[in-house]
Amino acid sequence: MKKNVLVIGGGGREHAIVHALSKSAQVGKLYCIPGNAGIAALAECHGEIKATDIDGITAFVVAHKDIALTVVAPDDPLAMGLVDKLEAQGCRAFGPRANAAIIESSKVFSKNLMKKYGIATAAYEVFDSYEQAKAYLEKCAYPVVLKADGLALGKGVLICNDKPEAEAGLKEIMLDRAFGEAGAKIVIEEFLRGFEVSVLAFTDGKTLLPMVSSQDHKRALDGDKGLNTGGMGTFSPQEKFTPAMQKEAYEKIFLPTIRAMEKEGRTFKGVLYFGLMVTDKGIKVLEYNARFGDPETQVILPRLKTDLLEVFDACIDGTLDKITLDWDARPAVCVVAASGGYPLHYEKGKPISFGKIDDGVLVFHAGTARNDNGEIVTSGGRVLGVTALGNTLSEAKKTAYENVRKISFDGMFYRSDIGKDF
Secondary structure (H helix, E strand, C coil), rough: CCCCEEEEEEEHHHHHHHHHCCCCCCEEEHHHHHHCCHHHCCECCCCCCCCCCCHHHHHHHCCCEEEEEEEEHHHHHHHHHHHHHHHCCCCCECCCCCHHHHHHHHHHHHHHHHHHHCCEEEEEEECHHHHHHHHCCCCCCEEEEEEECCCCCCCEEEEEEEEEHHHHHHHHHHCCCCCHHHHHEEEEEEEECCCEEEEEEEEECCCEEHHHHHHEEEECCCEEEEEEEECCCCEECCCCHHHHHHHHHHHHHHHHHHHHHHHHHCCCCEEEEEEEEEECCCCEEEEEEEECCCCCCCHHHHCCCCCCCHHHHHHHHHCCHHHHEEECCCCEEEEEEECCCCCCCCCCCCEECCCCCCCCCCCEEEEECCCCCCCEEECCCCEEEEEECCCCHHHHHHHHHHHHHHHCCCCCCCCCCCCCCC
């Protein structure tokens, strides 16, 4: 009996999830709320409902009794308790409950959790007073990192090279509220040196299965310059992350984290994202996310050979110890095509021209819609993610860029150095 599945969200991550589910022999009809123009080729989209409309989504699922599973992909509805609300209605849902999603929705919570349970992270202080935070900047070592406490679309982290820059960043977060109420509290932490790696992991609250490693490029411009974005591209694997490092991370960070959450009465089921920095003093946690990363998912799920629905079910049912993840050995590279002006002001509604994309190359839609003429147009800052696999990282990178160049829209830009190690 095939299962009908609803995916919540409308970005590149959700397109990658829908694409992976569409390959499952166990999946019947796919739904998506709100979806986008690319997802609409695989799923019935309901753009009239927002991903943050918890009551609207719950009513939709209750009314559609054919939906066997709802996959909650974005951070906001997880933090708002969508999984809790669906479960209260007797509906099956994938993702952490709100009391576990706090590991992402509050930087203060996650930092304090790591301190309490001895999980390595950067030294830090927490402030809810602008004046006290500003006074603390007088005695900081620079560079220093400022983090808005709450959810900020992946943009609430500022790396400040000196005191004037830090004071300007502090004002932006706490006084100007550039990230809204996410900036009511702030974490000021030491700047870590080393190389970054992202590891996503499936967990049922007891067993944890890490996925293949990846690395995101957050800055808008080549050379890791410019403003922080939600991610301009990514590659998998991060080849410097050795098996010995993976073992260290699993034993000292991954398992201790899910055990800590269970001890706190916040059992985590779903996907837990570990943003790591490998330093000369060991591996440290930069951040946690309570869901699939974006755009990391766009290079990870195309490499997953195991049936994704089976993994989701095992996470919910507590049977993840019966699952073995099987991976395509080929590296993958994803290049994001963004709207001119992103991550600040950008225009929407620009028609997108697609050339003939090579077989095997995936174009994940992140910010697209159809206009009244039926054309696919831009509707977000990050518009498309072009993912290619190759026998080597350089081959995957070459193919991804060859195909990005076949796509165009007014104002489109992309980084030319995705896959390069900084």
